[in-house]
Amino acid sequence: MMNESSSPERRIFSAKERFGGELVILGHHYQKDDVIRFADTVGDSLQLARAAAANKSAKYIVFCGVHFMAETAAILARPGQTVLLPESDALCPLAEKADRLLVEDAWSQLEGCMSPERDVMPITYINSEADLKAFCGTHGGSVCTSSNARKILEWARDRRPRTLFFPDQHLGRNCGVRMGIPLERMPLWDPREPLGGNSREELLGAQIILWKGWCYVHQRFLPTHIIDARRRYPGIRVWVHLECTQEVVRLADDAGSTTDILRMVDAAPPGTKWAIGTEENLVNRLARAHPEQEIHLLSPSPNNCITMNKTTVESLARVTDGLLRGELVNPIHVPEVVAGPASVALQRMLEASG
Numbered sequence: 001m002m003n004e005s006s007s008p009e010r011r012i013f014s015a016k017e018r019f020g021g022e023l024v025i026l027g028h029h030y031q032k033d034d035v036i037r038f039a040d041t042v043g044d045s046l047q048l049a050r051a052a053a054a055n056k057s058a059k060y061i062v063f064c065g066v067h068f069m070a071e072t073a074a075i076l077a078r079p080g081q082t083v084l085l086p087e088s089d090a091l092c093p094l095a096e097k098a099d100r101l102l103v104e105d106a107w108s109q110l111e112g113c114m115s116p117e118r119d120v121m122p123i124t125y126i127n128s129e130a131d132l133k134a135f136c137g138t139h140g141g142s143v144c145t146s147s148n149a150r151k152i153l154e155w156a157r158d159r160r161p162r163t164l165f166f167p168d169q170h171l172g173r174n175c176g177v178r179m180g181i182p183l184e185r186m187p188l189w190d191p192r193e194p195l196g197g198n199s200r201e202e203l204l205g206a207q208i209i210l211w212k213g214w215c216y217v218h219q220r221f222l223p224t225h226i227i228d229a230r231r232r233y234p235g236i237r238v239w240v241h242l243e244c245t246q247e248v249v250r251l252a253d254d255a256g257s258t259t260d261i262l263r264m265v266d267a268a269p270p271g272t273k274w275a276i277g278t279e280e281n282l283v284n285r286l287a288r289a290h291p292e293q294e295i296h297l298l299s300p301s302p303n304n305c306i307t308m309n310k311t312t313v314e315s316l317a318r319v320t321d322g323l324l325r326g327e328l329v330n331p332i333h334v335p336e337v338v339a340g341p342a343s344v345a346l347q348r349m350l351e352a353s354g
């Protein structure tokens, strides 16, 4: 049995050795390098949701990421599997921009203008707590990630004339623009205002109603950062995450999910110059993996997601030490009344995104 005075790294390796395939560590791309080195699967939120759903042998799934990701894994887990989150207060501030009460209030206000069950498809970004996924499951809707958001918004459009998309306005707007929807048909829903700050006519003319939420990490990238990067590094290609504002996405060469960004860089020829607008850990890791290219962070550092960065080797070791002692540290439990309908919404997403 490993002594808890050994280094956290040695204790984590010892737990991996002791549990073999019964212990799986998942790591989101935005985690720090010293944490990511322990991950059995590294990915974006869609890949990690799939990895959690596909794993049949693991008894313990340790999720190095933020709370909604671990909760999603717990909803998709099989009976007998336990998901553990090293930092229990690693919350995503974007996910906190909408909650069940506010969304139910919006839904009942929409009932004053239309029949939402027939006319409005609720879609939640995976960056949301489980009860919002459950809301979507109950009302015919689904979930999306930044990798499949456009596909899921098209799925919604094919079923109901309007979509209520929460909580990230930018992802919804950027995908809506790619679908050819004019900006005026994507009104913003401010939960503090009656009718979200819109007229009845604006809502009736809407194709996507965008919740007023944002990610502070991605909203920080500005058009001036792109203009500066192009001036400083002639020939540079600018790639940004779809959670950036529409103005930034419009000026960039392209935009996508974290995986889209990784694929673009992996496929580029030596000498390609990039300015990348997403979380700093991922950009720095890409720069180290591709010394044959020139990779810059789009805006000056720091550009970290503070809550993603809460997870440390020590907090991961606390979870694996617990397992070695037979204790569950920070298990994620989603009550069945929420997990059932949330899983319906997630399954719709997994089926629709192929």
Ligand code: 13P
Binding pocket: 043, 044, 045, 046, 127, 145, 146, 147, 215, 243, 257, 258, 259
């Ligand atoms: P991905 O879906 O690209 O992994 O993004 C998750 C996230 O939190 C981005 O800020």
Ligand code: SF4
Binding pocket: 066, 092, 093, 094, 095, 127, 215, 216, 217, 218, 279, 305, 306, 307, 308
């Ligand atoms: Fe949430 Fe933004 Fe952090 Fe992603 S980067 S986890 S959206 S706060």
